[in-house]
Amino acid sequence: QLQLQESGSGLVKPSQTLSLTCTVSGGAINTGGYSWSWIRQSPGQGLEWIGTVYPTGSTHFNPSLKSRVTMSADGSNNQFSLRLTSVTAADTAVYFCARNNSHFGMDLWGQGTTITVSS
Amino acid sequence: QSVLTQPPSVSGAPGQRVTISCTGGSSNIGAGYDVHWYQQLPGTAPKLLIYGWRHRPSGVPDRFSGSRSGTSASLAITGLQAEDESDYYCLSYDSSLSGYVFGTGTKVTVL
Numbered sequence: 042q043l044q045l046q047e048s049g050s051g052l053v054k055p056s057q058t059l060s061l062t063c064t065v066s067g068g069a070i071n072t073g074g075y076s077w078s079w080i081r082q083s084p085g086q087g088l089e090w091i092g093t094v095y096p097t098g099s100t101h102f103n104p105s106l107k108s109r110v111t112m113s114a115d116g117s118n119n120q121f122s123l124r125l126t127s128v129t130a131a132d133t134a135v136y137f138c139a140r141n142n143s144h145f146g147m148d149l150w151g152q153g154t155t156i157t158v159s160s
Numbered sequence: 161q162s163v164l165t166q167p168p169s170v171s172g173a174p175g176q177r178v179t180i181s182c183t184g185g186s187s188n189i190g191a192g193y194d195v196h197w198y199q200q201l202p203g204t205a206p207k208l209l210i211y212g213w214r215h216r217p218s219g220v221p222d223r224f225s226g227s228r229s230g231t232s233a234s235l236a237i238t239g240l241q242a243e244d245e246s247d248y249y250c251l252s253y254d255s256s257l258s259g260y261v262f263g264t265g266t267k268v269t270v271l
Contacts, residue, residue, distance in 0.1 A: 078260070080262075087162065087249065087262060087263075087264055087265040088198075088200075088206065088249055088251075088262040088265070089262065090259060090260040090261065090262060092259075093259075093260070101258060101259050102259070103257075103259055104257055104258075104259070137205055137206075143194065143253075144194060144211065144212050145196075145208075145211045145212070145217075146194065146196030146208060146211045146212075146251055147196070147198075147206075147208070147251065147260075148208045148211065148217065149208075150205040150206060150207075151205065152204075152205055153205050
């Protein structure tokens with residue numbers, strides 16, 4: 042069974058860069074038909090799509106975050122990553138990674154990792 | 161602010177039927193993009209409940225059903241149970257944003 046696990050620094054200082062990795066086990070990330078997404082949830086708030094990386098390496102980002110987001114996929118290590126620059130307290134959230142398919146939606150999720158932006 | 165609007169809360173007694181609406185527009189639901197529904201229990205990751213408007217993944221009870229009409233989608237829960245008390249979100253694609261959008265979320269309370 043495919044599983045996703047987020048990892049990264051839990052505490053990031055304001056103005057610095059948040060870096061997260063999602064490790065996929067039980068299957069290859071370059072399997073056709075699937076892309077890989079990051080989603081976040083601020084405390085007490087709803088879900089916010091951050092961006093998606095496709096098997097081709099192309100990416101799509103939430104317009105509200107586009108200027109600060111980078112995503113990439115590493116097929117050799119079966120991982121994909123997120124970088125968010127110039128973070129502020131508003132970026133404090135639980136960050137989830139997920140497998141994505143246009144018909145099935147985001148069908149598999151990691152358990153989430155809490156990121157706090159604070160000095 | 162999300163382009164997919166859901167009621168903040170709905171409630172029902174055990175055994176009753178409740179519905180959650182997800183109202184969008186011509187660039188998302190109205191354009192025919194698939195709508196998916198998620199259940200999120202406190203402190204956990206969202207779980208896929210309905211995909212492609214009305215399909216249930218293996219293991220999801222048939223008490224949950226999805227439908228669409230114009231620029232809206234709906235999730236119905238029949239035979240409401242205490243374990244259904246949770247937050248629910250819809251998800252679709254928006255062509256004007258060139259990306260995915262989640263609904264605002266609905267908290268279901270079992271009275």
